[in-house]
Amino acid sequence: MKVVVDMNKCQDHGQCVFAAPDVFSMDGDGHLVYVAGPGEELRDEVEEAADVCPLQAIRIEG
């Protein structure tokens, strides 16, 4: 599974961090960082994160 975040859209709401803390987090400046190739066992979490992104900036490929 490949995760792509459109960083032009991302506004650092952080909702994805609550939904999938193993994949998304905030750096010290409050900006999003994420794991681009998380394990398959995290798919449900990542789908949830994509759903709750207010900017709909998270895409799952494969």
Place this chain on the structure above:
Amino acid sequence: MTGRAVVVGASMGGLRAAEQLRAAGWTGAITVVGDEPHMPYNRPPLSKEVLAGKASFESLAFTPKAAAADVEWRLGTKVLAARLDERIVDLDDGEAIRYDGLVVATGMRPRRLRCPGPLAGRHTVRTLADAQGLRDELTRPDARVVVVGAGFIGCEVAATAIGLGVREVTVVDPLPLPMVGPLGELLGRALLRRHEERGVRFALGAGVAGFEGEDRVTGVVLGDGTVLPADVVVESVGSIANVEWLQDNGLDLSDGVLTDERLRIGGRPEVVAVGDVARFPNARYDGVPRRVEHWSIPTDTAKHAAKVLVTHLVGADGEMAPFAPLPTFWSDQHEFRLQSFGAPVLGKDDVRVLDGDPEGDVLVGYHTGGQLVGVVALGGQAAATGAARYRAQLLKSPALTA
């Protein structure tokens, strides 16, 4: 699995419901009927990026999940009536569709002011067409803009207009502070100051008595007789649930559609409601049914309602836990963000600053009976990150009793 699930309303709630029916294991047909001409799109940017000319329809459209690729979309089609005893919905193109399961996802429409005066020049913001129409008028040189209603959408529109360079923006509200209804005085005052510093004017404590103008609006007449000159008026005075199509079924439609604690309506296990239109009791709080017009609710309700509906349709038993979402919302105004977790409105009598101060970035806690029931951050990222810390506490708090 045979049979058909019909979803009425093709916005975020309708899309999430269709997707979650598949996720819950429904393999029968799914038809989504919606009266707007578009596939589901994201509404929050309508009062922000779309008005500011920074978003295209493509950037607003949701991307439906692959599992929902076989859903039938009946767009530009209105449901005129539901016959719940017969399990039929009647469409405005004359067709009647029989269903096995029904999802109500018809959301809200803006309330309009019913006072005398011309209609031209008066706007609301709910749909893409609304936002595009308003944008064209806001960008007229020297437009004088009056926003009626100092709630979320009114404050966002006023902020966006200032950002666009509109010189005269006045927000009118009979209440004494912006957003004081949901957030209380402390943040209401902080918001008022921030808006005024950025050039938004306010006429508070005054209602609208009427509009001046012949063919189109030229002024807004307040209850005390003051006239505010206006070329463009935005009415953001609340919303009305789209429930007329459900009448004559013996339902409680007094404010949205009343559901039980599992989002079923009218005691019928084959009919559920999702999104803004659902008035549901939240097991996290006091059991009083409320509608919640936050962006997170269509997704939360769709997940729960789809499971409840599919469990019934496939004849499986097993009661699910009652629905108990943690409400969250945000609002972007000028360069600052409001971020809320929980139910501030239930703790408005006991409001305390948890961190920071109202002049800058601030984190505010709302309590009832000594228990924290909501937190709201106002300001930059630091405040929002602070609020996130309290989110875990809110999730763990015991349920309120009635």
